[in-house]
Amino acid sequence: MIPFVSMPPFEYGRADTVSPLIQRVIANNPGPFTFTGTGTYIVGRSGPGAGVAVIDPGPLDDAHLAALLAAVTGRRVSHVVVTHTHRDHAPLARPFARAVDAPILAARPPARTIHASTLLDEDDDETFVPDVVLSGGEVIAGDGWTMEALATPGHASNHMAFALREENALFSGDHVMGWSTTVVAPPDGDMAAYMNSLDRVIARGFSTLWPTHGAPVTAPDPFLAAYKAHRQAREAQIVERLAAGDGRIAEIVPNLYAAVDSRLWPAASLSVWAHLIALERAGRVKARPGPVIDADWILG
CATH class of the missing domain: 1.10.10 (Arc Repressor Mutant, subunit A)
Structure with missing residues (x-):
């Protein structure tokens, strides 16, 4: 049995400090594939003037945009990072990036919309275009933090996870989620690619996994073994x-x-x-x- 993780109490739109270098703001978009909603992560120090990265700004939602802007007030956003182009992760990236004057980094979007959207509410954001295209292995550094892009195709062909070196943590997007198994839906989803990506994550020996939906996985080794x-x-x-x-x-x-x-x-x-x-x-x-x-x- 997979040791799924319960979600602790939270409040939509509130910036919660969840580790020394991580804050999380959850969007009010709960559903069967988003669980309690999209968790946007702010990576970096909390002091005035600190430089931070923001991961997965989320769906187009004015209240969530306002909450994110309030959460980074007094700090400088140096990077806006997106794990993949599904509508619960990517659409708010451009409005937020424009408001904070920061570049968007992500893998190249699919050449065409090929997700199985007739059966799942996981359409791609067809308008999404990153400013910097990642392929995996790139290092993104900021004010007291360092992240490595880790290509993790499977859930989506352009899925990218991000390893925070200072905390040996992985922002796993939808590749690994603490509350549920991950949807792998052809034609864009690929089970063989997913299993290969899962092996690469297992091999890294992370201390914590921070999925975009749900609670962190704080004992990754047995969890990932059960997942596989x-x-x-x-x-x-x-x-x-x-x-x-x-x-x-x-x-x-x-x-x-x-x-x-x-x-x-x-x-x-x-x-x-x-x-x-x-x-x-x-x-x-x-x-x-x-x-x-x-x-x-x-x-x-």
């Missing part, structure tokens, strides 16, 4: 269902997710599809006519 084991177990269950004669995703999902609210089955269908695509690429299953969501799947 869950994905591996789900893959094995899918193979078992294929062996039992379930050849379509619509047949597999009710069996594997019988204990889950059926309103979440569309998202579960996308996760099963992502696993099947990875299995098909590895030569373990075959799809007719091809690896589309309504294909007929058989063991290879």
Whole structure:
């Protein structure tokens, strides 16, 4: 079982100091994929004139913009950093960056909107354009803090996490979340890429993970081991269902997710599809006519 983390009490729009170098302001956009809302992180010292970075400004929301501007009053924002271009992370970046006169740093957006938006409320922000394009490995330094960009594709093809060296912490975006498993939804989401990224995060041995949604993960090693084991177990269950004669995703999902609210089955269908695509690429299953969501799947 994954040791999910409960969210402690909070107040929308309030800047909470959560570590010596981190403050968090949560947007009032709760939902099935955002949990309690988008947590925007302010990285740096709290004193007057200090230089800070702001991670994932969040959705277009006037109240959240006002809260962020109030939180950085008296300090200088040197970087606005975005983990990926989904609408609960990226749209407020440009208005906020313009207000504080800071550049936006992020991975290159997808060439076209290819997320499975008909089933998930996780559309890309089609207007998002970073000022500085990151590919992973870049070091972003400021007033008493240093962050490294870590490419973590899988949830989104352009997902980027950020390691805060001074606290051995990772701002994990939606790659790892303390309250839930991460949605990996084709065609932009890629399960093989996700598992490879997860291994890279595990190998780093971080002390704390700060997801954009929900509470921090303060014991990452056992949590990530369970996170990975869950994905591996789900893959094995899918193979078992294929062996039992379930050849379509619509047949597999009710069996594997019988204990889950059926309103979440569309998202579960996308996760099963992502696993099947990875299995098909590895030569373990075959799809007719091809690896589309309504294909007929058989063991290879």
